[in-house]
Amino acid sequence: MFLRRLRTSAALRLASKDGGVLAALRAELAHELSSAPSSSSSPFHALDAPDFATVSDAPQAQDVLLRRRTDSEEVLVSALLAPLQFVDQEPLPRSALMKVFVTKPGATPVLHFNCRTSSLVGGDGGTADYAINAVHCHSSPGADGEVKYQGPEFR
Numbered sequence: 001m002f003l004r005r006l007r008t009s010a011a012l013r014l015a016s017k018d019g020g021v022l023a024a025l026r027a028e029l030a031h032e033l034s035s036a037p038s039s040s041s042s043p044f045h046a047l048d049a050p051d052f053a054t055v056s057d058a059p060q061a062q063d064v065l066l067r068r069r070t071d072s073e074e075v076l077v078s079a080l081l082a083p084l085q086f087v088d089q090e091p092l093p094r095s096a097l098m099k100v101f102v103t104k105p106g107a108t109p110v111l112h113f114n115c116r117t118s119s120l121v122g123g124d125g126g127t128a129d130y131a132i133n134a135v136h137c138h139s140s141p142g143a144d145g146e147v148k149y150q151g152p153e154f155r
Contacts, residue, residue, distance in 0.1 A: 021077055021100060024052040024066050026117075052077070076101040082116075093118070098130070112136040 055076070056065040062081040067074065082095045098115040114134040 020051060020068070021075065021098075024068075024077065072104065074103045074105075079117075108139060110138045112138055 051068045051070070052066045053068070054064065055067045056063075064079050066077040066079070078099045078101075079096045080098075082097055084094060085092045095116055095118040098113075098117060100113040100115060102111040102113075103109075112135070113132055114136075115130045115132050117130040
């Protein structure tokens, strides 16, 4: 029970300080959904998330790879649109599955967050929220194994 509360409070703190990840993803999703299928897609560029640049965004693909580099960290976001779902014959707002990787210069471990975004319909045309489903710490970029936790024991 304590770990569930700890995870929830940590997720709420992270949500309040996401560094523009959600804004970048929201802008990219809006861009993808508003693009005409036959037009060649222009590169992602959002005023809401000016620090993020597109690494990969193929036309007609339902995924995007965004990167933000600063002196203190690098954030890599991989987002994929979830499958389309219907209620009766109406499509539901699509959520996105995200993987967020955070590295620090000179530090070996990589933090890896598995997240899911969802649309919340509101008076301002809708907003989005996200949930952190899992957090991993990898010993180096591309490492399969996780780093063994060396901190205090939680019970």
